[in-house]
Amino acid sequence: MSIQYHAERKCFYLDGKDVTYAFRLFEKHPEHLYYGKKIPHEDLNHLHITGALSTGWIAFGEEETCPRCHLQSELITYGRGDYREPCVQVQNAAGDRLSEPLYVGHEILPEKPRMKGLPSMAGGETLVVHLRDDLTGFEVDLYYTVYDDCDVIARRAVYRNAGNDTKFLRRAYSFTLPLRGNNYDILSLHGAWVRERRMETIPMHHGVVSIDSKKHSSSDELNPFMGVLTRGSDEHHGNVYGVSLVYSSSYVLKAEGTMNDQTILTGGVNDFDFTWKLEPGEEFETPEVVIAFSSEGLGGMSRAFHDAYRNHLINPRFVRKSRPIVINNWEGTYFDFNFEKLKAIIDGVEGTGIDTFVLDDGWFGENRVDEKTGLGDWHIVNQNKLPGGLKPLADYIHSKGMKFGLWFEPENVGPDSDLNRTHPDFAIRVEGRKPGLGRWTMSLDLTRKDVRDYLVETVNRVIRENDIDYVKWDYNRCVTDPYSLGLPADRQAEFAYRYALGVYDLFERIINANPDVIFEGCAGGGSRFDPAVLHYFPQIWTSDNSDAEERTLIQYGTSIVYPLSSMSCHVSDIPHHNTNRTPSMATRAAIAHLGATGYELDASKFTDEIRAEVAGYNAEYRACEDLILNGDLYRLDNPMESPFFTYLIVSKDKNEAVLVAYRGLDRLGNPSHEYLLRGLDPNKNYRVEELDKTMSGAVLMNAGIYLRFAHYDFTFKKFHIKAVD
Numbered sequence: 240m241s242i243q244y245h246a247e248r249k250c251f252y253l254d255g256k257d258v259t260y261a262f263r264l265f266e267k268h269p270e271h272l273y274y275g276k277k278i279p280h281e282d283l284n285h286l287h288i289t290g291a292l293s294t295g296w297i298a299f300g301e302e303e304t305c306p307r308c309h310l311q312s313e314l315i316t317y318g319r320g321d322y323r324e325p326c327v328q329v330q331n332a333a334g335d336r337l338s339e340p341l342y343v344g345h346e347i348l349p350e351k352p353r354m355k356g357l358p359s360m361a362g363g364e365t366l367v368v369h370l371r372d373d374l375t376g377f378e379v380d381l382y383y384t385v386y387d388d389c390d391v392i393a394r395r396a397v398y399r400n401a402g403n404d405t406k407f408l409r410r411a412y413s414f415t416l417p418l419r420g421n422n423y424d425i426l427s428l429h430g431a432w433v434r435e436r437r438m439e440t441i442p443m444h445h446g447v448v449s450i451d452s453k454k455h456s457s458s459d460e461l462n463p464f465m466g467v468l469t470r471g472s473d474e475h476h477g478n479v480y481g482v483s484l485v486y487s488s489s490y491v492l493k494a495e496g497t498m499n500d501q502t503i504l505t506g507g508v509n510d511f512d513f514t515w516k517l518e519p520g521e522e523f524e525t526p527e528v529v530i531a532f533s534s535e536g537l538g539g540m541s542r543a544f545h546d547a548y549r550n551h552l553i554n555p556r557f558v559r560k561s562r563p564i565v566i567n568n569w570e571g572t573y574f575d576f577n578f579e580k581l582k583a584i585i586d587g588v589e590g591t592g593i594d595t596f597v598l599d600d601g602w603f604g605e606n607r608v609d610e611k612t613g614l615g616d617w618h619i620v621n622q623n624k625l626p627g628g629l630k631p632l633a634d635y636i637h638s639k640g641m642k643f644g645l646w647f648e649p650e651n652v653g654p655d656s657d658l659n660r661t662h663p664d665f666a667i668r669v670e671g672r673k674p675g676l677g678r679w680t681m682s683l684d685l686t687r688k689d690v691r692d693y694l695v696e697t698v699n700r701v702i703r704e705n706d707i708d709y710v711k712w713d714y715n716r717c718v719t720d721p722y723s724l725g726l727p728a729d730r731q732a733e734f735a736y737r738y739a740l741g742v743y744d745l746f747e748r749i750i751n752a753n754p755d756v757i758f759e760g761c762a763g764g765g766s767r768f769d770p771a772v773l774h775y776f777p778q779i780w781t782s783d784n785s786d787a788e789e790r791t792l793i794q795y796g797t798s799i800v801y802p803l804s805s806m807s808c809h810v811s812d813i814p815h816h817n818t819n820r821t822p823s824m825a826t827r828a829a830i831a832h833l834g835a836t837g838y839e840l841d842a843s844k845f846t847d848e849i850r851a852e853v854a855g856y857n858a859e860y861r862a863c864e865d866l867i868l869n870g871d872l873y874r875l876d877n878p879m880e881s882p883f884f885t886y887l888i889v890s891k892d893k894n895e896a897v898l899v900a901y902r903g904l905d906r907l908g909n910p911s912h913e914y915l916l917r918g919l920d921p922n923k924n925y926r927v928e929e930l931d932k933t934m935s936g937a938v939l940m941n942a943g944i945y946l947r948f949a950h951y952d953f954t955f956k957k958f959h960i961k962a963v964d
């Protein structure tokens with residue numbers, strides 16, 4: 240039993256692998272006591288915090304201070320003397336916006352029930368705490384799930400109208416988590432196209448630190464993640480929390496520094512442009528938030544997320560399985576291809592170990608020669624480029640023993656397309672306004688079932704009729720003009736959440752109909768890299784920027800939350816199309832092979848020599864693939880802080896490891912660099928092939944190794960480390 244209730248203390252104790260979460264009932268309010276390293280189930284009532292006095296001092300009875308105004312509450316509500324960020328605000332029929340849900344009972348379930356329309360982590364022992372406001376009939380269920388193989392707690396709330404009148408949720412966040420003290424720094428992952436998930440740390444202060452998206456997609460601007468780092472902690476040391484939201488539409492995450500020097504975390508569905516009508520008997524389900532804790536710094540927090548997402552979030556059919564090594568034609572041809580050109584690319588990779596050909600944008604529609612036409616016309620294969628349709632290409636690929644991947648962008652539609660001409664009402668728009676175009680397309684109204692039905696039928700038919708083995712699912716714009724013809728006026732502010740439900744329904748119905756097809760997520764590069772998408776797509780295109788140097792930054796930032804197996808990373812041509820840099824093929828492969836991998840270039844130009852070189856890199860990738868998919872990641876150098884980027888990946892049994900040490904710009908003053916290894920068994924002996932030496936784990940971790948890099952930019956060294964008897 241990982242969840243226990245101590246009736247006398249009225250205290251709940253929830254244990255993960257090495258974490259404990261504890262809260263108790265204080266006058267029927269759930270009062271947070273502790274989240275951190277695993278501790279025994281002792282009396283924690285001394286952790287009750289009383290508030291500072293201020294003009295906000297409110298009493299409801301004979302008390303001298305308001306015990307609940309500063310309570311470390313598991314659910315902050317508004318209007319009764321608590322002025323901190325509320326988790327929920329509901330408007331009742333009378334127009335008042337008050338609620339005071341109090342404990343009425345709880346259940347401990349051996350397995351978390353599946354959520355209705357939202358993706359979430361699977362399984363896990365779950366505590367459900369039932370709260371109710373007797374005056375209004377507003378009910379709240381707080382869900383807590385723990386896992387014995389990872390250091391996270393999954394939380395969410397369900398809001399129910401058990402009253403007799405219509406209510407409106409004006410805010411419906413997923414959780415409140417009060418943390419001790421305010422000695423924290425806040426880490427976010429911000430970015431833009433070709434510059435995804437850069438790390439930014441700011442000091443926690445009094446007031447609210449907020450990150451959000453209003454884009455109806457999680458976006459590359461700010462990933463739905465917030466790190467809360469105890470000041471002084473670093474990559475390897477110190478207490479670190481991470482909050483990761485399993486949701487892809489408009490969201491918000493907040494950390495509030497309060498007057499009594501505490502830190503309250505909260506967030507979920509963005510309450511900007513949000514109101515939800517809750518009729519009697521109806522429920523509103525909030526997205527799940529996964530909160531990791533590690534006493535081993537940021538690296539420990541990342542490993543907690545990697546384990547949690549590999550073990551419980553990502554499709555078990557694919558998560559640990561060997562991945563395709565793809566050749567994608569996008570950067571090789573862009574829109575300018577025909578059957579012969581593609582055939583030459585396919586022939587070009589023969590004998591290299593590349594096993595999947597992915598045909599990117601441009602194969603569909605009557606005249607798709609650029610981004611401006613035909614998007615959405617999946618039912619038409621471009622006759623100028625592929626006069627015989629897709630089947631001859633599929634057959635050719637399969638005859639070579641390779642798999643066939645195909646690009647789609649199902650969620651959007653071009654104005655100049657058959658789809659838009661036949662169904663002009665499918666695109667999101669407000670009557671009388673010209674809809675905003677993003678990359679010359681409009682967003683489809685996925686809140687509508689008829690629109691989704693059309694897409695499911697059309698995309699599934701293409702996959703089925705052409706023996707597609709792999710799908711690259713792109714999404715190249717964010718929603719504007721949020722409005723649905725399918726919703727009444729008083730439900731239009733439900734659009735962003737309903738859009739998310741529509742997206743997930745679409746994913747689910749297409750992916751479930753094609754269980755053997757591997758789906759790769761993509762969004763104009765890596766602009767929808769979030770846990771909800773990962774639930775459906777075991778790998779996501781990390782960025783349109785695959786310059787090796789830039790990729791060290793992007794992949795490092797992405798690894799803060801997401802496992803290496805989730806990152807799709809390709810070797811591109813040189814000079815690189817974004818940066819003009821010219822790192823060697825060996826360097827490009829070393830960086831691109833730290834994830835799900837492939838090539839994105841015109842392989843028809845491969846010489847026999849290059850083919851042999853590529854075959855070598857791919858064999859090397861396959862030899863390390865199990866580590867990459869399943870190992871523990873130790874980040875030894877942060878390329879955002881130095882020219883070095885170093886990953887050490889250690890197998891779970893500590894018998895094997897690979898060290899990839901990259902040095903970007905050649906700063907001649909400092910050509911050698913120390914590496915202290917981590918995560919090995921100090922008592923085991925390890926053979927380091929490239930050093931032709933056997934050393935104990937203790938020596939490798941404490942004395943370490945020194946490396947001297949070649950005197951040119953963008954170089955790397957790789958070490959294979961194996962336990963020996």
Ligand code: GLA
Nearest residue numbers: 569599600761762763764783
């Ligand atoms: C997006 C993707 C690219 C490519 C193009 C095609 O930008 O990120 O990889 O598929 O679309 O239009």
